[in-house]
Ligand SMILES: NC(=O)C1=CN([C@@H]2O[C@H](COP(=O)(O)OP(=O)(O)OC[C@H]3O[C@@H](n4cnc5c(N)ncnc54)[C@H](OP(=O)(O)O)[C@@H]3O)[C@@H](O)[C@H]2O)C=CC1
């Protein structure tokens with residue numbers, strides 16, 4: 001990052017108050033009567049109600065609009081294991097986005113647990129406070145067992161954003177990019193670099209949407225994942241492909257799609273040049289993409305390119321997912337986030353990019369025009385239509401897939 005941008009980022013985080021989020025009351029607390037209601041003796045009444053019926057917590061507390069964003073700091077963006085405290089700026093950032101885009105309140109919780117089971121226990125012990133748990137920046141493969149065990153133990157949505165949020169946005173963006181390139185998902189040859197949280201969840205969702213496993217190659221830091229590798233964990237082994245390709249350069253030759261959720265600057269212009277005609281390159285590592293758009297665009301004019309960043313066209317980033325998926329899930333008191341809810345979000349997002357872009361979005365990005373095409377495959381994060389379209393699709397899918405404990409909300413558009 002350039003020096004002035006570095007300083008601007010540090011200033012943004014430190015001034016006028018350190019950090020990015022605060023807690024504010026939602027009720028007046030100005031008079032003796034207010035105090036008597038908010039605190040003793042009034043507070044005893046909702047306590048009695050909740051003790052009788054836990055569902056009453058959704059009526060008398062902020063549980064139904066409060067999400068815990070939790071990390072142990074083991075895979076912070078693409079910066080690796082930097083410890084739980086260093087994940088706090090990212091978690092505060094997620095909190096800002098939850099509030100800004102979906103009016104959901106967040107407590108960011110950085111857990112310094114000595115091992116996996118104490119991390120899981122800590123999350124489970126604090127879960128009653130929240131309507132949902134968003135796990136963030138927890139390294140693979142531990143993240144898979146952590147999420148699985150917490151989902152089994154808790155009756156609120158437990159959602160590892162780097163897995164499922166990322167997978168939803170990648171799938172939505174890819175469906176549109178392939179449409180523009182005149183290609184179809186089941187026929188596309190896909191190279192996916194990064195076999196961690198984001199990569200493996202993306203493989204799974206792409207296959208659920210129709211991508212063909214035998215046309216996909218998954219790679220990690222050691223190269224192509226094939227059955228002859230002795231070092232594969234069980235999660236990677238599921239996607240091992242019989243092939244004579246071994247390196248990223250081998251895999252990229254003739255590929256229709258490259259998806260990177262790995263590390264910065266690991267793809268060369270020569271690799272992009274070797275891809276099939278009309279390729280799609282999603283270089284999504286943060287903060288530095290696998291290849292910068294200017295380098296990729298210099299070698300291909302027929303390319304559709306996306307990154308995870310806000311400063312290039314086509315931002316494929318889970319910010320387009322987690323606020324709205326949780327909004328829909330919270331509004332129907334979902335007990336979990338089902339596959340159907342993820343698929344509902346994919347299609348709603350992909351569809352929205354085809355619609356005319358409102359003037360306020362153009363203003364927010366300083367653009368004169370923007371329409372569905374190679375530089376606009378997915379809605380912009382500052383698009384106010386997202387909150388109107390994604391949560392209803394998610395809520396409807398929650399009701400249909402049997403994980404909703406409340407009905408489809410009356411204030412949502414008719415299904
Ligand atoms: N745009 C977006 O919305 C999102 C982007 N991301 C980005 O994706 C990346 C991965 O995140 P996440 O899945 O959570 O992390 P994980 O730690 O779970 O997985 C990282 C994966 O990348 C591989 N990898 C690391 N370094 C290299 C390298 N030099 N060459 C090839 N492969 C490499 C690792 O290989 P190995 O298994 O061998 O260690 C591992 O498979 C990060 O940069 C993150 O910022 C993540 C979520 C959302």
Ligand SMILES: CC(=O)C(=O)O
Pocket residue numbers: 076077078137161162285286308317318319
């Ligand atoms: C965007 C995000 O969650 C990540 O890069 O980890």
Ligand SMILES: [Mg+2]
Pocket residue numbers: 077136137161162
């Ligand atoms: Mg993340």
